[in-house]
Amino acid sequence: MNSKINLELMEDLTVLYVEDEKDIRDNLEKCFLSIFKKCIVAKDGKDGVQTYMKHQKEIDIIITDLNMPYIDGIEMIKQIKAINPKISFIITTAYSDKQYLIDSINYGVNHYILKPFKIESLLKEVEKSYLSTHFVKKLKQQSEQIESLSKVFNSTKDDLMKENDKELNSKLVLIDEIIQLLDRR
Structure with a gap:
């Protein structure tokens, strides 16, 4: 790839x-563990929904097969999208059935990759799927930092000392002591 x-x-x-x-699951899990912060695996669609519900706060993206026992990939996607419509999905499948493709588009799947695939191609699709999220x-973190700084600059020392942030309090005490030392000069 370029x-x-x-x-x-x-x-x-x-x-x-x-x-x-x-x-396939075991081999790709080993590969994913060396690339991603964490890889959580599920053995079928039913297990996928249950696993998602258990770990939903930490999961950033879902990579799934389509043709699985108990609950197929499309039904799993529908159930998970009902919980979190913004979660990104990438389908990896050996089936190029048009109905699967249409269904996956209708349920907001980000990418559809046919097996066998190169790991680099899959990772590129993961990157594309996750970039907007x-x-x-990042914007949310920056906004929180700006808000936090705004509170600091718009507060008096006494206001800030009331907060439970021990690190901030110790820094303020240190700054106050430095100012007092400078004033004595």
Whole structure:
């Protein structure tokens, strides 16, 4: 591939990987563990929904097969999207059935990759799928930092001392002591 994959971005991701074929699941889990912050696996669609519900606060993206026992990939996607419509999905499947493709588009799947695939192609799709979520998180963090700084600059020393932030309080005490020492000169 021509473009490089942002490995720093990958290192921050927690992925739910849903695959019913044990050998494929085990091999890709090992690969994913070396790339992503965390890889959580599920063995079928039913397990995928249950696992998502258990770990939903930490999962950034879901990579799933389609043709699985108990609950197929499309039904799993519908159930998870009902919980979190913004979660990103990438489908990896050996089936190029048009109905699966249409259904996956209708349920907001980000990418559809046919097996066998190169890991680099999958990672590129993960990167594309997660980028918008990544930037929204970054903007939220920056907004929180700006809000926090705004509170500091718009507060008196006494207001800040009332807060339970021990680190901030100790820094303020230190700054106050330095100011007193400078005043004595």
